[in-house]
Amino acid sequence: MKVKSGRRGTARRVLEKWQLYVLLLPALLWLAVFAYYPMYGLLIAFKDYKGRMGILGSPWAAPLFKHFETFFSTSIAVNAIWNTVIVSLLTLAVGFPIPIIFALLLNQIRHAKLRKTIQTISYAPYFLSTVIIVSLISMLFSANGLINGIITDLGGSEVFFTSLPEWFRPLYVGSSVWQSMGFNAIIFIAALVGISPDYYEAAIMDGATRFQRILRIDIPLILPTIILMLILNVGNIMNVGYEKAFLMQNNMNTTVSELISTYVYKVGLQQAQYSFATAVGLFNSVVNFILLVTVNFISKRFSDISVF
Amino acid sequence: MKEHIRRKGPIRQSAGDRAFNIVNAVVMTLITVVIVYPLYYVLLASITDPVIVNSGKLLFYPESPYFEGYARAFDYAPLWTGYGNTLKYTVVGTAVALLCTIPAGYALSRMDLPGRRVIMFLFTFTMFFSGGIIPLYLVIKSLHMYDTIWAIVLPVAVSAYNLIVCRSFFDTGIPTEMLEAARIDGCTDFKFFFRIVIPLSSTIIAVMCLFYATALWNMFFNPLMFLSGKENMPLQVVLRDLVLMNQATSMTNNAEEIAMRQKLVEQLKYCIVVLAAAPLLIVYPFLQKYFAKGVMVGAVKG
Numbered sequence: 001m002k003v004k005s006g007r008r009g010t011a012r013r014v015l016e017k018w019q020l021y022v023l024l025l026p027a028l029l030w031l032a033v034f035a036y037y038p039m040y041g042l043l044i045a046f047k048d049y050k051g052r053m054g055i056l057g058s059p060w061a062a063p064l065f066k067h068f069e070t071f072f073s074t075s076i077a078v079n080a081i082w083n084t085v086i087v088s089l090l091t092l093a094v095g096f097p098i099p100i101i102f103a104l105l106l107n108q109i110r111h112a113k114l115r116k117t118i119q120t121i122s123y124a125p126y127f128l129s130t131v132i133i134v135s136l137i138s139m140l141f142s143a144n145g146l147i148n149g150i151i152t153d154l155g156g157s158e159v160f161f162t163s164l165p166e167w168f169r170p171l172y173v174g175s176s177v178w179q180s181m182g183f184n185a186i187i188f189i190a191a192l193v194g195i196s197p198d199y200y201e202a203a204i205m206d207g208a209t210r211f212q213r214i215l216r217i218d219i220p221l222i223l224p225t226i227i228l229m230l231i232l233n234v235g236n237i238m239n240v241g242y243e244k245a246f247l248m249q250n251n252m253n254t255t256v257s258e259l260i261s262t263y264v265y266k267v268g269l270q271q272a273q274y275s276f277a278t279a280v281g282l283f284n285s286v287v288n289f290i291l292l293v294t295v296n297f298i299s300k301r302f303s304d305i306s307v308f
Numbered sequence: 309m310k311e312h313i314r315r316k317g318p319i320r321q322s323a324g325d326r327a328f329n330i331v332n333a334v335v336m337t338l339i340t341v342v343i344v345y346p347l348y349y350v351l352l353a354s355i356t357d358p359v360i361v362n363s364g365k366l367l368f369y370p371e372s373p374y375f376e377g378y379a380r381a382f383d384y385a386p387l388w389t390g391y392g393n394t395l396k397y398t399v400v401g402t403a404v405a406l407l408c409t410i411p412a413g414y415a416l417s418r419m420d421l422p423g424r425r426v427i428m429f430l431f432t433f434t435m436f437f438s439g440g441i442i443p444l445y446l447v448i449k450s451l452h453m454y455d456t457i458w459a460i461v462l463p464v465a466v467s468a469y470n471l472i473v474c475r476s477f478f479d480t481g482i483p484t485e486m487l488e489a490a491r492i493d494g495c496t497d498f499k500f501f502f503r504i505v506i507p508l509s510s511t512i513i514a515v516m517c518l519f520y521a522t523a524l525w526n527m528f529f530n531p532l533m534f535l536s537g538k539e540n541m542p543l544q545v546v547l548r549d550l551v552l553m554n555q556a557t558s559m560t561n562n563a564e565e566i567a568m569r570q571k572l573v574e575q576l577k578y579c580i581v582v583l584a585a586a587p588l589l590i591v592y593p594f595l596q597k598y599f600a601k602g603v604m605v606g607a608v609k610g
Contacts, residue, residue, distance in 0.1 A: 014422050019497035020415040024427070027412030030466045031430060038439025038447050055446075102339065105332050120596050121340055124347065127588040129526030131544045135551040135581050136346060139353075146349060149364020178343070183603070190604040209324040235436060243529050247552060268442045269533060281440035289437050 045279035067279035076263060084259045084284075087245070088237045090173045096233055099181050100226060103188035104214050119189065122182025133175055134247040138162055141171065163252040172248060172257075187229070191222040227305045235292025235307070238284050260284045347589075354378070354578035358571045361578070377575035381583060389539060390546035391583075397531075397542055398524040401461040405520040408465045410513065413474025414505055417482070428475075435468045441533065448534050459534035460527070460542075470519055473602055477512040478505070515602035518595050525588060547584050551577045 014021075040055070045067060047058045061067060071077050102122070109115040125133070140146045141161035148158045161167045199217045208216065242261035249257045260280060268277025292307075300306040321329075352367040357374040361367075381387060415421055416428055438444075444463060453459040482505055490500050528544040535541060554573075592599065 010422065017418075017421055017497070019501075020418055020421050023411035023415040023497075023501060026408040027431075027466050027471065028427075030408055030462070031434070033447065033451075034444070034463045034465070035434040035438065036430075038443035039437075041439050041443030041446055044443070044446075054450075105335055108328075108332055109336065118336055118340055119600075120593055121343055123596075123599075124589060124592070125343060127522060127526075127592050128585055129528060129544050129547075131526075131528050131548050131552070132581055132585050135547065135577065136350065138552060139350070139577055139581070140346060144362045144364055146346075146364055146366070150366065152364070181339075182343070186600050186603045190600075207322075209322055210328045211324065246529075247548065265441065265533075269445060274442050274446065278440065278442045281442060285437055285440060292436055 042278060042282050044275050045282045047275055049275040049278075061275065067276045068283060070276060071280050071283070076258065079255070080258050080260045080263045083256055084238060084240050084261070087169060087172060087259065088240050090169060091176055091240075092233055092237065094173050095177045095180065095184070096230065098177055099184035100188050100222075102181055103185040103192060103222075104218055106185070106189060107192045107218065108210055108214070119182065119185075122185065124182070125179040126183040128179065130241070130243045130247060133179055134244060137171055137175055137248070162248075163250065165253045165256045168248065168253045168256045172244065176244075184229075188222055188225060191225040192218060195221050224303075224305055227299060227303055228307070231292070231295050231299050231305070231307055234295045236288065237291055238288035347585075350578055350581055354575065354582045358575040362574055374575070376572060377579040380572060380576055381579045386538070386546055387543075387550075387580065387583070390541060390543040393540060394525060394543040397457065397460050397527070398521050400457060401464065401524040402517055402520045404461050405465050405467075405470075405524075406513065406516055409467075409470055409474055409516055409520075410506075410509070411501065412466070413471055413512075414478050414482075414501055416471070416475045417478035419484075431466075431468045431471055445533060454534060455536050455540065460531055461524075463530065464520075464523060464527070467519075467523075470516060473519075474512055474516065477509070477515075481508065481512070511598060511601065514595065514598040518592075518599055519602060522588060543584055547580060550580055 043055055044058065046061055046064050047055070048061050049055070049058045053059075063069070106115060106118060106122075109118070128136075142148070143158055143160060147161070152158060159167070161171060195217065199221075200213060203213050203217060238260070240259050240261060242259065242265055245257050245259045246262045246265065249262060261284070264277045264281045264284070267273045267280070296306050349367055352370055353361045354377060355370055355373050355375060356367060357372040358377075360372060416424060416431075418424070421427075448454055448459045448463070453462070486504065487500060490504060495504075526544060527542065528548065531540075531542050531545055
């Protein structure tokens with residue numbers, strides 16, 4: 001009896017709110033068609049997908065993990081995984097602390113207008129597209145570009161930045177930091193603004209220097225924000241965007257610039273090996289998701305901070 | 309007298325602090341220069357004689373101005389087709405995205421919405437796991453959206469992150485007392501949303517416009533995957549072809565210009581980058597107040 005009335009209650013509650021569901025409808029449709037329907041499409045990673053037969057009609061791969069096995073048996077697999085991990089670890093190691101340091105230093109500028117101006121300038125590159133960023137790299141770092149001009153003026157000899165494999169990672173990471181430092185700093189700056197002036201007044205009374213105030217007040221108080229952002233970043237470690245690597249790729253640097261995502265694009269869309277490419281992409285997503293959940297769990301355990 | 313004032317001042321600067329301030333000023337100046345100079349250089353290079361530019365020297369002001377690059381760029385039809393397409397995709401895409409995101413953000417901010425937590429989870433999950441490009445490509449194909457504007461606009465109509473930003477805004481921006489008062493007066497949810505919530509939401513609408521429009525304006529890969537005809541390609545793809553794949557040579561087909569060609573090609577690249585980057589770089593300082601606000605709202609509850 002009770003259950004029944006409860007159910008009827010739920011139904012009535014839902015019906016009463018039908019107008020809210022109408023407001024939700026466009027987004028729910030999007031969710032179904034462009035987010036979860038493609039997830040259902042992941043099934044083809046375990047099938048031999050044939051366009052005419054559709055996702056369900058295509059025969060299962062035999063063995064089921066055939067495409068995964070094929071991927072791991074190639075030398076490309078190890079290389080692409082390694083490249084992906086290295087590029088993202090480098091980006092994290094360099095790109096994560098720099099916005100925090102920038103925010104801490106910017107916060108020490110007492111002239112409000114100057115502080116605002118520097119901040120506004122700092123996220124200008126965020127509005128540039130990946131194509132523009134890579135274009136800038138190719139023009140400024142070309143043989144007769146600005147950077148080589150400066151190098152030769154200083155008595156050095158030309159460096160072929162865009163074709164030498166060993167320069168791919170520094171350019172990739174460096175340009176990422178250049179582009180997103182200001183943007184990534186926004187939330188740390190917001191956290192710093194939220195710190196009560198009482199702390200500083202007390203610290204000044206005790207004779208703390210600016211540097212000590214940063215170390216003993218600023219950093220501990222924005223630590224929760226730092227940890228939260230770190231979880232999100234680590235959780236995206238395998239999600240290295242294919243756009244930039246793809247655009248920076250040329251015949252000379254594929255040994256370091258071939259990432260899992262660029263490889264998926266090549267075999268999947270350029271060679272139309274849908275099932276195989278989907279399997280590779282799925283492997284990537286799963287590893288990434290496991291990383292996120294693990295980091296989130298560890299953080300929840302030790303610091304009570306978590307994304308979900 | 310002077311010493312007296314200094315001692316009484318609220319903040320007495322120690323030697324350490326003074327050193328810190330100097331170091332800080334140097335670091336901040338360096339950062340600003342490193343960010344601004346490349347952009348300024350590209351602007352200068354686009355109007356300077358390519359011979360000087362190609363010598364790789366530092367430019368500080370326009371020496372020997374040379375506008376042939378812009379003259380060519382303005383005559384180059386594909387560039388303007390690309391501009392037109394990008395404008396179309398950005399305007400339609402932003403409108404569709406707002407239509408999907410704003411009402412949904414409001415509905416999800418309502419505590420009394422049954423199933424709110426589950427729906428929210430379903431959206432959040434898409435931030436961390438997705439079907440990937442191949443399945444999305446197959447969906448686009450099977451819905452016959454390939455090579456249409458919908459292939460560009462619909463897949464990015466909702467971003468879970470933006471939805472969370474929206475919901476957080478409504479969570480704090482629309483007090484529950486307001487809803488209760490409206491209800492007593494017999495106001496429906498529709499009426500409340502359109503008559504009361506929307507007029508109070510100009511900030512979040514501006515933030516969403518900026519977020520979605522930036523993403524759409526800069527989009528490169530989806531058009532490359534989901535469109536086939538050159539005449540539909542947006543600016544970013546045209547830009548890639550011209551600057552990174554060196555197709556700019558096709559722009560000068562007049563025989564007597566062959567000697568000038570190489571010179572011109574180099575400058576054209578700078579001109580085109582300037583033309584592509586300018587709109588957003590000019591607009592963002594005016595909207596940056598909203599932009600920063602949006603990032604912070606998202607961070608609080610993200």
